[in-house]
Amino acid sequence: MKNSKILILITALVFIFLIGPFIMIFLTSFSSDSIMRFPPKGFTLAWYTKALNIEMFRTTFWVSLKTGLAATATALILGVPVAYANIRFNYRGKNALELLFSSPAIVPGMVIGFSLLRFFVYVSNIPIGIGLYLGHTAILFPYTVRVVSSSLRNFEGDIEQAAISLGSTPLHAFFAVVLPNIQSGLVAAFILAFITSFNNVPVSLFLTGPGVATLPIQMLSYMEYYYDPTISALSSIIIVLTVIVVQSAEKLLGISKYV
Amino acid sequence: MAFIELNGIDAGYEKGKPILKNFNLSVEQGELVSLLGPSGCGKTTTLRTIAGFIMAEQGAVTIGGKDYTNVPPNKRNIGLVFQNYALFPHLTVFDNVAYGLRRRKVEKPEIAKRVAEVLKLVSLKGFESRFPAQLSGGQRQRVALARSIVIQPELLLLDEPLSNLDAKLRDEMRAELSRLQHQLGITMIYVTHDQIEAMSLSSRIIVMNEGLIEQTGTPEQIYESPATPFVARFVGFDNHVDGTLLELGPKGVLVDVHGVQFVSRRPSPNLSKADEGKKVSLFFRPDDTLIGAVPGANAMEVGIDFSNYQGNTTQYAMHLGTHALRAVVVGKPVADGVERTVFSIPPEKLIVERGV
Ligand SMILES: Nc1ncnc2c1ncn2[C@@H]1O[C@H](COP(=O)(O)OP(=O)(O)OP(=O)(O)O)[C@@H](O)[C@H]1O
Ligand SMILES: [Mg+2]
Numbered sequence: 169m170k171n172s173k174i175l176i177l178i179t180a181l182v183f184i185f186l187i188g189p190f191i192m193i194f195l196t197s198f199s200s201d202s203i204m205r206f207p208p209k210g211f212t213l214a215w216y217t218k219a220l221n222i223e224m225f226r227t228t229f230w231v232s233l234k235t236g237l238a239a240t241a242t243a244l245i246l247g248v249p250v251a252y253a254n255i256r257f258n259y260r261g262k263n264a265l266e267l268l269f270s271s272p273a274i275v276p277g278m279v280i281g282f283s284l285l286r287f288f289v290y291v292s293n294i295p296i297g298i299g300l301y302l303g304h305t306a307i308l309f310p311y312t313v314r315v316v317s318s319s320l321r322n323f324e325g326d327i328e329q330a331a332i333s334l335g336s337t338p339l340h341a342f343f344a345v346v347l348p349n350i351q352s353g354l355v356a357a358f359i360l361a362f363i364t365s366f367n368n369v370p371v372s373l374f375l376t377g378p379g380v381a382t383l384p385i386q387m388l389s390y391m392e393y394y395y396d397p398t399i400s401a402l403s404s405i406i407i408v409l410t411v412i413v414v415q416s417a418e419k420l421l422g423i424s425k426y427v
Numbered sequence: 428m429a430f431i432e433l434n435g436i437d438a439g440y441e442k443g444k445p446i447l448k449n450f451n452l453s454v455e456q457g458e459l460v461s462l463l464g465p466s467g468c469g470k471t472t473t474l475r476t477i478a479g480f481i482m483a484e485q486g487a488v489t490i491g492g493k494d495y496t497n498v499p500p501n502k503r504n505i506g507l508v509f510q511n512y513a514l515f516p517h518l519t520v521f522d523n524v525a526y527g528l529r530r531r532k533v534e535k536p537e538i539a540k541r542v543a544e545v546l547k548l549v550s551l552k553g554f555e556s557r558f559p560a561q562l563s564g565g566q567r568q569r570v571a572l573a574r575s576i577v578i579q580p581e582l583l584l585l586d587e588p589l590s591n592l593d594a595k596l597r598d599e600m601r602a603e604l605s606r607l608q609h610q611l612g613i614t615m616i617y618v619t620h621d622q623i624e625a626m627s628l629s630s631r632i633i634v635m636n637e638g639l640i641e642q643t644g645t646p647e648q649i650y651e652s653p654a655t656p657f658v659a660r661f662v663g664f665d666n667h668v669d670g671t672l673l674e675l676g677p678k679g680v681l682v683d684v685h686g687v688q689f690v691s692r693r694p695s696p697n698l699s700k701a702d703e704g705k706k707v708s709l710f711f712r713p714d715d716t717l718i719g720a721v722p723g724a725n726a727m728e729v730g731i732d733f734s735n736y737q738g739n740t741t742q743y744a745m746h747l748g749t750h751a752l753r754a755v756v757v758g759k760p761v762a763d764g765v766e767r768t769v770f771s772i773p774p775e776k777l778i779v780e781r782g783v
Contacts, residue, residue: 324511324513326509326511326513327513327514327515327516329478329480329500329507329509329513330507330509330513330514330515330574331515331526332480332500332501333478333480333500333501333503333505333506333507333575334526334527334530334574334575334578335501335504335527335530335531335578336501336530337501338501345515345517348517349515349516349517
């Protein structure tokens with residue numbers, strides 16, 4: 169009895185801790201106060217209008233969107249065959265590779281960002297946009313491998329062999345039988361990777377430069393100078409959009425089992 | 428040369444750890460051969476090797492006189508019914524069955540015709556637009572069967588294809604398979620756990636154990652003259668007594684069991700004159716045992732552990748020396764409280780194997 173009460177308390181605390189900031193952000197975005205403060209006072213939609221009208225937010229949104237889409241697509245195209253090879257074949261060094269892919273979070277983004285920065289900017293003089301795209305591809309790759317692997321693991325190898333015994337080449341069997349059956353895993357990987365890219369700060373911080381920034385970076389630098397609820401409004405928009413995308417994907421495909 | 432030959436095959440899932448060891452098998456054209464054996468003995472592995480999904484480390488696979496050892500599985504024209512059906516979950520029953528035909532570039536109307544025919548054959552007419560998830564286990568099994576026979580393969584490999592069907596449907600499908608085999612002359616290798624199924628379907632049975640073939644023979648040979656202790660136990664010779672081979676003569680075999688002589692007329696084909704004086708094992712079936720001393724049969728005085736009246740028959744658990752034995756005899760139990768009694772086993776019901 170006592171145990172379960174403590175459990176409920178802990179769960180509640182965790183929820184408050186996770187959801188609390190979102191609620192605060194959401195509430196302050198409607199505050200007529202001109203600095204971010206809690207509890208909010210009054211009600212206005214002015215911060216939303218302002219957020220949507222700031223030119224830099226609009227341009228960096230497009231940078232984030234384009235970088236996210238391109239990097240996610242690339243990471244998926246590279247990740248699917250790697251995941252497939254890891255599930256189906258045995259080769260030397262497989263375990264080490266799997267460990268690397270199994271927990272992308274253990275590789276600190278700062279380290280990657282910094283080394284990539286040095287590589288792209290100092291060594292090879294690559295344009296900032298391309299560097300950003302490549303950097304994001306690199307951090308998304310482990311995510312796509314991991315999610316696609318877990319959906320491939322649920323897919324019986326015998327089904328593929330059945331296609332082959334009926335006359336498909338292994339390549340044809342992959343496209344005709346494997347891909348259609350891991351569709352929801354692919355969508356899950358896409359969404360997870362895109363959100364990861366869209367939210368990324370550490371790697372982008374190193375890879376952006378004069379004139380080019382991503383939305384989170386732009387938001388950070390805005391906050392260095394202004395402390396009004398514009399950022400709250402913008403964050404609320406992003407959160408709501410994210411929830412809508414994830415929810416509808418979950419409803420349609422049940423993607424949460426892959427993550 | 429037989430239609431399919433496996434010669435000296437070593438095959439398995441990991442290099443250097445073969446499941447099949449120096450495996451030899453030959454199947455004639457149009458024959459239906461069963462692979463029978465306990466779980467994990469390598470039946471599925473054998474089928475995978477023939478289908479080409481496992482490449483042999485050693486040895487050769489020959490089909491129809493051609494060397495198939497290194498031919499990839501998609502070029503083999505072998506029908507394969509997987510143990511777990513392996514239907515395509517994203518395709519309807521129709522598209523599942525049509526898959527192989529489309530791969531073979533068969534014309535559309537012809538596909539429709541052949542799929543309809545084969546679905547009728549497996550009693551699945553009207554299920555064309557269902558998805559596998561909307562079928563029962565038995566229905567899935569029949570789709571798997573239809574999918575593999577519609578391509579009219581030269582060779583059909585069946586991995587326990589009827590295990591999920593009820594008795595009636597199983598009988599029907601068995602008859603259907605027999606018909607296919609006879610009419611179309613398809614060579615079939617049939618994996619099963621079910622002895623009765625193996626006996627009733629196949630012209631020859633291959634009994635496997637731990638990646639090796641224990642015995643190959645007609646159903647009658649396997650059932651009546653098991654060649655090894657393993658096969659003997661497998662086909663129901665549950666009782667086992669150790670002894671020493673005294674004489675292997677044309678009229679019968681003499682075996683000494685702790686000073687008592689047993690006569691058998693069914694020595695294993697693996698025994699020879701050279702085994703005289705060596706350890707052997709006697710095997711007999713519980714229901715071949717007779718109660719009391721019967722003229723001409725081997726009498727043995729056994730201790731009764733318990734008896735279990737089952738109406739028409741009585742089951743006895745008993746022991747001879749250290750060997751636990753079972754008997755199923757027609758009639759009521761011997762009087763209560765009797766601890767020792769005599770049972771008999773006729774010489775033609777007693778088989779003799781190399782010692783275990
Ligand atoms: N994919 C695999 N990888 C590694 N070992 C395997 C694999 N499949 C089977 N084995 C092993 O190979 C041996 C033979 O397996 P196989 O599937 O051929 O048995 P089986 O006779 O078909 O058994 P069952 O009647 O249970 O289907 C078993 O010891 C099994 O553990
Ligand atoms: Mg098997």
